[in-house]
Amino acid sequence: MNREQNSSVLHCEGLRKRFGEIEAVRGVSFEIAPGESYGLLGPNGAGKTTTISIVAGLLEADAGEVTVAGNRLTTKSVAAKAAIGFVPQDLAIYPDLTARENLSFFVKLYGLRGKANRARVKEVLEIIGLSERADDQAKKYSGGMKRRLNIGIGLLHSPKLLILDEPTVGVDPQSRNAILESVEQLSGQGMAVLYTTHYMEEAERLCDRVGIIDRGELKAEGTREELVALLGEHDKVHLTGSGHLEAAAKACAEIDAVEAASVGQESIELLVEGASAILPEILTTASSAGVTVHSVEMEEPNLEAVFLHLTGRALRD
Amino acid sequence: MKVLAIVKTELTRTFRWRANIFFLLIMPMGLILLLGVAFGNSATRIGVVEKEKGQLASQLVATLGNQPGLDTKSYDNLGSLERAVERGYVSAGLVLGSNYDQRLQAGKAVTIRYFARPDSTAPQIRVALESSVAAQGSALVAARIVHSEQGRSFKSALRRVNAVKATAPVGVSLLAAGGGKYPTGGGQFQQSASTQLLLFAFLSALNGAVWLIETRRLGVARRMLSTPSSSREIMLGIVLGRWVITLLQAAMIVFFSWLIFSVHWGDPFGTGAIILVFSLVAVGAGVLIGSLCSSAQQAGPIAMIVGLVFAAIGGSMEPLQYFPATMRKIAHITPHAWANDAFGTLLSNGGNLANVWLDVVVLGAYAAVLLTLATWRLRRVLTT
Numbered sequence: 257m258n259r260e261q262n263s264s265v266l267h268c269e270g271l272r273k274r275f276g277e278i279e280a281v282r283g284v285s286f287e288i289a290p291g292e293s294y295g296l297l298g299p300n301g302a303g304k305t306t307t308i309s310i311v312a313g314l315l316e317a318d319a320g321e322v323t324v325a326g327n328r329l330t331t332k333s334v335a336a337k338a339a340i341g342f343v344p345q346d347l348a349i350y351p352d353l354t355a356r357e358n359l360s361f362f363v364k365l366y367g368l369r370g371k372a373n374r375a376r377v378k379e380v381l382e383i384i385g386l387s388e389r390a391d392d393q394a395k396k397y398s399g400g401m402k403r404r405l406n407i408g409i410g411l412l413h414s415p416k417l418l419i420l421d422e423p424t425v426g427v428d429p430q431s432r433n434a435i436l437e438s439v440e441q442l443s444g445q446g447m448a449v450l451y452t453t454h455y456m457e458e459a460e461r462l463c464d465r466v467g468i469i470d471r472g473e474l475k476a477e478g479t480r481e482e483l484v485a486l487l488g489e490h491d492k493v494h495l496t497g498s499g500h501l502e503a504a505a506k507a508c509a510e511i512d513a514v515e516a517a518s519v520g521q522e523s524i525e526l527l528v529e530g531a532s533a534i535l536p537e538i539l540t541t542a543s544s545a546g547v548t549v550h551s552v553e554m555e556e557p558n559l560e561a562v563f564l565h566l567t568g569r570a571l572r573d
Numbered sequence: 574m575k576v577l578a579i580v581k582t583e584l585t586r587t588f589r590w591r592a593n594i595f596f597l598l599i600m601p602m603g604l605i606l607l608l609g610v611a612f613g614n615s616a617t618r619i620g621v622v623e624k625e626k627g628q629l630a631s632q633l634v635a636t637l638g639n640q641p642g643l644d645t646k647s648y649d650n651l652g653s654l655e656r657a658v659e660r661g662y663v664s665a666g667l668v669l670g671s672n673y674d675q676r677l678q679a680g681k682a683v684t685i686r687y688f689a690r691p692d693s694t695a696p697q698i699r700v701a702l703e704s705s706v707a708a709q710g711s712a713l714v715a716a717r718i719v720h721s722e723q724g725r726s727f728k729s730a731l732r733r734v735n736a737v738k739a740t741a742p743v744g745v746s747l748l749a750a751g752g753g754k755y756p757t758g759g760g761q762f763q764q765s766a767s768t769q770l771l772l773f774a775f776l777s778a779l780n781g782a783v784w785l786i787e788t789r790r791l792g793v794a795r796r797m798l799s800t801p802s803s804s805r806e807i808m809l810g811i812v813l814g815r816w817v818i819t820l821l822q823a824a825m826i827v828f829f830s831w832l833i834f835s836v837h838w839g840d841p842f843g844t845g846a847i848i849l850v851f852s853l854v855a856v857g858a859g860v861l862i863g864s865l866c867s868s869a870q871q872a873g874p875i876a877m878i879v880g881l882v883f884a885a886i887g888g889s890m891e892p893l894q895y896f897p898a899t900m901r902k903i904a905h906i907t908p909h910a911w912a913n914d915a916f917g918t919l920l921s922n923g924g925n926l927a928n929v930w931l932d933v934v935v936l937g938a939y940a941a942v943l944l945t946l947a948t949w950r951l952r953r954v955l956t957t
Contacts, residue, residue, distance in 0.1 A: 331804075357585065
């Protein structure tokens with residue numbers, strides 16, 4: 257183990273996982289320092305959940321190695337798992353138990369006993385804002401409350417590494433904001449966070465560093481600025497219109513300055529070098545391809561543009 | 574500690590769902606009552622009309638009523654007795670004529686009218702009646718000899734014969750097959766209580782498959798594996814939780830059947846051993862179904878069908894002794910048949926643990942195989 261591994265909470269090296277014919281994870285390597293928030297950004301099916309399952313010790317990798325807080329992690333390694341708090345994408349709580357009972361159950365599985373157990377349950381109830389409803393059955397909670405309880409279970413043993421697998425999927429905007437604030441607070445308290453999402457805004461808001469994953473491969477990683485810098489002088493051009501969008505995107509992609517083009521819902525997204533100069537040509541090409549353009553927007557490069565640049569397709573594809 | 578936490582949570586969740594109280598306790602008790610009435614060994618009743626309440630007529634009726642498994646009930650006239658037999662209130666009718674005592678004391682023959690329902694009890698009642706008549710006849714013959722040779726009055730001679738007969742050195746006492754005391758408590762519910770215990774303990778444990786799938790569906794089982802708990806602790810907690818629930822149900826059936834139906838459960842060590850090991854078999858089967866099926870909709874009907882078919886084949890719906898010999902052999906592919914055999918030895922024949930060791934070993938083998946398969950399969954399902 258090198259010095260770098262010693263100083264990181266999580267170190268993954270060359271992870272690979274195959275399900276039959278499909279290789280879901282292909283040589284993924286990254287690491288997270290104490291107190292750092294690391295986001296795995298990628299569309300559905302990119303390999304985020306499989307990577308997370310390996311990192312949480314739920315799935316054995318076909319190849320590669322995971323080290324958590326200095327301990328090598330496998331599905332059987334109890335010591336490494338003690339440093340991990342795992343919050344799965346789907347709710348993993350007993351709906352017929354109260355929040356207190358759910359927390360009390362899991363806190364025992366994390367090995368806390370007696371007074372420490374009760375005190376920690378009380379603290380976590382405060383953190384997730386469920387103290388007043390602690391003795392109601394979870395099935396009576398709103399979706400957001402259930403999500404908070406789901407996160408609370410992962411916090412019970414004050415883990416060194418908190419793994420959150422798309423915790424805001426299917427959550428109303430208010431609860432989503434509350435969850436994001438909680439994660440920001442936890443990260444500020446020195447807990448390392450591994451956060452998967454396919455929402456660019458969440459990755460930009462929460463994560464110190466982001467790894468862009470697609471088709472099981474980690475395409476790039478770094479801070480937001482480092483990733484955007486990969487684009488060079490590229491701008492993102494967003495056209496909305498009607499007509500033959502596919503044909504127009506294909507035609508636009510053949511323009512030299514256009515790096516990548518993808519079709520969205522009644523829109524085309526382009527990654528363009530020197531967009532101001534080339535914009536008239538883009539509009540003429542789109543129009544010739546049978547598209548009536550309703551509006552044009554030029555945006556500052558963001559992670560979505562980086563994803564488009566790296567993979568040739570939009571994050572939501 | 575972690576194992577106990579899983580067990581406690583299983584118990585809390587099971588008993589929080591109030592419908593479970595019905596399935597775990599009330600339904601089994603209802604079926605004990607129902608099957609006890611249907612298959613229980615209640616006394617056969619004979620209706621009697623005594624046209625003249627003479628001493629000899631009453632003596633014959635009393636002798637008949639003292640036969641094991643027989644009761645007598647008096648009727649005023651032939652018409653009401655015939656109706657009672659026709660409607661099945663009594664199994665047979667017996668009419669003793671108005672000159673019964675008088676003719677016998679005079680040394681003349683009498684004819685007893687006997688009629689019965691056309692079922693399997695009629696020949697048995699006839700045998701009982703003939704033995705009672707024969708007993709009275711032999712006493713009458715002896716009394717007539719004493720009367721003629723010693724010059725006593727016939728009544729005095731008959732009293733003397735009856736007194737000697739009461740001290741006769743030959744007697745018959747009913748013992749259990751192993752030589753122990755033949756149990757008399759529990760009556761008609763004795764057998765239905767043990768068979769229903771097995772049926773419901775097995776069904777409830779199989780129903781654990783649905784709970785297990787629910788725990789998997791909720792993602793809780795997988796989440797448990799993300800905690801610093803070994804898969805062995807988690808498997809043990811799940812199995813132990815279902816076992817404790819099954820044992821609690823069995824304990825409640827034992828207690829309430831004793832309280833309500835006076836069922837005697839025989840040797841506590843033998844009965845305890847059978848319940849402990851049979852429950853483990855049931856839990857193993859439940860966890861195996863729960864790990865093989867992918868949805869509760871799939872597991873529920875499978876558990877129900879397996880539970881009911883095994884109970885039917887294994888003698889928990891109709892007693893094994895009513896099965897043909899070949900079917901009785903086939904029945905022993907099920908754990909129910911072994912457990913029912915053991916309960917037969919313990920409850921009906923006054924046996925003890927030493928008499929049912931083979932049944933305990935066979936059931937233990939079932940449990941070992943099923944639990945090994947179930948935990949192997951469950952671990953595979955949760956970690957791949």
